[in-house]
Amino acid sequence: MSQKSTQKEKVQENETEKEKETTTKSNKAKTKKTGQFSKHLVCGICGELFYQTVIITKCLHCFCGGCLSTYFQENDNEECPICNVSDLQVKNFELLDNLVRDFLLENPEKERKKEILEELNKKNGFLDENKNNKEETEKKKKKKKKKIEKKKKIEKKKKIEKKGQSKTKNSCSICSLSGNQIQPIKEYNLTKLPKSLFSYNKFERGVLVKYLEDQDFSFQDMWEQIMKALENGAYSSTDAPNFHNLSPNDKSCESCLEGVVSELIYSYRTNIPNSELPPKITKRQNCWYGRNCRTQKKYDHSSKLNHICEQTKK
Known part of the structure; x- marks a missing residue:
């Protein structure tokens, strides 16, 4: 019995191990x-x-x-x-x-x-709930961003305005550039006529010089008269079409100055009464191309036709 029991136990142990x-x-x-x-x-x-x-x-x-x-x-x-x-x-x-x-x-x-x-x-x-919160946060961010951008725009505008004011004070009224050699037009000391005066028309230049000599005017005297006339509005925009609304206090740089002076002297010349000029000057017919004539540099042409006038033919 004991042997059978032992064998049975061994079988059970083997089965347990197999199961494990x-x-x-x-x-x-x-x-x-x-x-x-x-x-x-x-x-x-x-x-x-x-x-x-x-x-x-x-x-x-x-x-x-x-x-x-x-x-x-x-x-x-x-x-x-x-x-x-x-x-x-x-x-x-x-x-x-x-x-x-x-x-x-x-x-x-x-x-x-x-x-x-x-x-x-x-x-x-x-998540839907978090999405709503996120959207709300995004809205707040966008609102804040817009506020900041608006503030920046206002500040930028102020800077531009400030810069513009500064520019007006220290820059040329014609070209808007700033520099050291800028002065009010009225402070200009006219000692000689510009080279480009009357579009290099030497005959018309001579007419003006002779007129000033007859009147016993210096170039500076003429310039002072021009400034007074300019201040009183005697020169209309058609008299000086390239430089509208100029005043004696406007500033000009050295580069623009010759053009300004030439234009204002042209306006001065157009306002000289015919009675104060020689008949041979006043009796000339006007050139069709007037002040814009490209042939007026030639003495023969300019002596026969008047070029102190506006263009009438295109």
């Missing part, structure tokens, strides 16, 4: 299978099981909603963290959430701590 081996193998296989399965349920950002899964429809990469929201905020762009695809459309992916839920029923030890999940929930900008 089978269970161990089964558990190993299950663990291996679980590990392989869980790989497909892991977020590409945090490396943990998906929570409130979202999918990028363009590339089909999936992430935890909270992880992807945080990634977008921290990187200040909306590109896929894995493949960098842009112009994204992100949607909630409940199918993966359900798979994770089923997986956790069999593997509860894999579930993350409650505090971590709550934090992810707060960060998830793809």
